[in-house]
Amino acid sequence: MNSVNAMVSLAGVNKHFGDLHVLKDVSLTVAPQEVVVIVGPSGSGKSTLCRTINRLEPIDSGDISIDGEALPVEGAALARHRADVGMVFQSFNLFAHKTILENVTLAPRKVRGVSRKDAEAEAMVLLERVGIGEKARQFPAELSGGQQQRAAIARALAMKPKVMLFDEPTSALDPEMVSEVLDVMVSLAAEGMTMIVVTHEMGFARRAADRVIFMDHGQIVEENTPSAFFDAPQSERARSFLSSVLDH
Amino acid sequence: MNVLIDHLGDVLGALGTTLVMFLIAGVGSIVIGVLVTVARVSPIPLLRWVAFAYVQFFINVPLLALLVLAVFALPDAGIIAPLEPTAIVVLAVYEAAYVAEAVRSGVNTVAVGQLEAARALGFNQLQSLRLIVVPQALRAVVQPIGNVMIALVMNTALAAAVGVVELTSEVNKVNLIEAQPIAIFAGAGVIYMAIALVIGLAAGWVERRVAIVR
Ligand SMILES: Nc1ncnc2c1ncn2[C@@H]1O[C@H](COP(=O)(O)OP(=O)(O)OP(=O)(O)O)[C@@H](O)[C@H]1O
Ligand SMILES: [Mg+2]
Numbered sequence: 001m002n003s004v005n006a007m008v009s010l011a012g013v014n015k016h017f018g019d020l021h022v023l024k025d026v027s028l029t030v031a032p033q034e035v036v037v038i039v040g041p042s043g044s045g046k047s048t049l050c051r052t053i054n055r056l057e058p059i060d061s062g063d064i065s066i067d068g069e070a071l072p073v074e075g076a077a078l079a080r081h082r083a084d085v086g087m088v089f090q091s092f093n094l095f096a097h098k099t100i101l102e103n104v105t106l107a108p109r110k111v112r113g114v115s116r117k118d119a120e121a122e123a124m125v126l127l128e129r130v131g132i133g134e135k136a137r138q139f140p141a142e143l144s145g146g147q148q149q150r151a152a153i154a155r156a157l158a159m160k161p162k163v164m165l166f167d168e169p170t171s172a173l174d175p176e177m178v179s180e181v182l183d184v185m186v187s188l189a190a191e192g193m194t195m196i197v198v199t200h201e202m203g204f205a206r207r208a209a210d211r212v213i214f215m216d217h218g219q220i221v222e223e224n225t226p227s228a229f230f231d232a233p234q235s236e237r238a239r240s241f242l243s244s245v246l247d248h
Numbered sequence: 249m250n251v252l253i254d255h256l257g258d259v260l261g262a263l264g265t266t267l268v269m270f271l272i273a274g275v276g277s278i279v280i281g282v283l284v285t286v287a288r289v290s291p292i293p294l295l296r297w298v299a300f301a302y303v304q305f306f307i308n309v310p311l312l313a314l315l316v317l318a319v320f321a322l323p324d325a326g327i328i329a330p331l332e333p334t335a336i337v338v339l340a341v342y343e344a345a346y347v348a349e350a351v352r353s354g355v356n357t358v359a360v361g362q363l364e365a366a367r368a369l370g371f372n373q374l375q376s377l378r379l380i381v382v383p384q385a386l387r388a389v390v391q392p393i394g395n396v397m398i399a400l401v402m403n404t405a406l407a408a409a410v411g412v413v414e415l416t417s418e419v420n421k422v423n424l425i426e427a428q429p430i431a432i433f434a435g436a437g438v439i440y441m442a443i444a445l446v447i448g449l450a451a452g453w454v455e456r457r458v459a460i461v462r
Contacts, residue, residue, distance in 0.1 A: 054368055056364055056367060056368060076372065079370045079371070079372050080370065081370075082367060082368055082369065082370045083369065083370030084370075085368070086368075087365070087368040089361060089364070089365065091361050092361075093359070093361035093362050093364060093365035094362075094365075095362055095365070095366075095380055096359075096362065096384060096460050096461075097383050097384050097387060097460050106369075106379065107369035107370060107371065110371065110375055110379065111369060111370040111371060111375075139460070139461045140461075141460075141461040142461060152365075155365075155369070156368075156369075159369060159370065
């Protein structure tokens with residue numbers, strides 16, 4: 001894959017937390033509209049990898065670029081860059097003192113300078129699309145976990161991002177709410193959003209992913225199509241990881 | 249109480265002075281206190297240090313010493329300002345340190361995740377503070393700030409020591425004329441208590457209105 005056409009490209013990325021080498025020379029290229037699922041044992045560096053892409057974690061060495069542009073180090077350029085990269089967290093992280101509608105309109109208004117009227121109109125479309133239009137005037141704590149996560153997805157989409165990052169978006173949810181969030185993500189993938197998703201939901205990976213990446217100890221150990229990866233993992237580490245996940 | 253009513257005009261005028269001092273110094277201390285807190289959690293080390301030093305200084309120096317210093321030493325240094333505004337400024341900067349302490353405890357209630365979400369959406373540091381951190385921190389500390397405001401009302405009485413004619417100094421004058429200390433100072437005490445009660449109730453009302461649903 002030509003990195004000039006890549007939506008996201010990481011080359012030789014290294015990251016330490018103190019003595020701990022969390023990302024070891026990681027290289028990854030994600031094409032426009034591609035959906036990449038990242039799996040791996042706890043502590044393997046999946047979240048860290050995700051967070052380096054909008055520089056919530058700075059890196060020690062290597063290059064990261066989005067849509068052909070190198071990731072700025074700091075300041076207004078970095079903020080602009082972050083605005084183009086949507087991020088959905090495991091713990092939703094909605095602004096507790098704002099209504100759902102305000103959560104979705106705040107960044108378009110304050111970062112992009114969209115008028116309140118336009119921002120609200122677009123926010124309502126997004127909230128309807130994720131199925132919580134009737135919750136617009138309520139506060140985050142009044143929503144279920146699944147509804148909050150869908151609001152968080154709408155909030156990220158409101159910035160019209162070039163790529164969406166998801167870090168275990170369903171692992172804080174009660175089981176009965178997982179599918180309502182995954183359904184939104186599947187439809188997003190179907191519409192051509194470029195997505196990088198850390199998740200152990202194999203159903204989602206099989207339905208929506210173009211590629212599965214298996215990480216262990218800060219390295220990309222294996223990558224393949226979802227069916228090839230889940231049905232016939234190549235490495236011993238991937239096999240033992242999958243059997244431990246399936247045993248659950 | 250009767251004696252005070254005999255001097256109603258003067259007492260009310262002095263009460264007005266107390267209330268004006270309280271209102272201006274109160275608003276001023278909240279504004280300064282919030283700014284000091286913002287500096288204290290800012291990414292700039294020098295600002296953080298200055299804010300820390302500010303709070304430490306004012307928490308560790310008696311208010312009376314500051315009032316005396318401002319009223320008697322500043323003119324020596326060539327800074328001449330009217331008495332009452334000087335007292336108001338001293339009260340505001342002094343009480344701001346306590347407001348800053350209260351607000352800082354509120355900052356700690358704002359989940360780190362929300363700040364990360366704000367950064368991920370492209371907010372800069374100042375926007376995150378202004379739009380996400382400060383509003384939530386203030387909502388969490390309405391009662392503590394109410395308590396600082398009650399302390400401020402009581403502290404306005406110290407201005408009497410440097411010559412401001414506010415409630416305490418006025419009733420003191422009435423007592424010099426009438427010589428009924430118990431009735432007069434008890435009456436003044438009731439007035440201070442009533443003001444404190446109103447502030448406490450107002451804080452409770454504000455808190456119920458702005459409390460964050462969790
Ligand atoms: N802020 C931090 N400071 C120090 N060490 C950290 C920090 N964040 C993560 N780590 C460590 O880095 C390693 C990788 O963490 P990371 O969160 O990326 O793993 P992960 O693959 O997302 O795991 P999980 O499946 O548990 O979420 C872990 O050993 C973790 O303890
Ligand atoms: Mg993780």
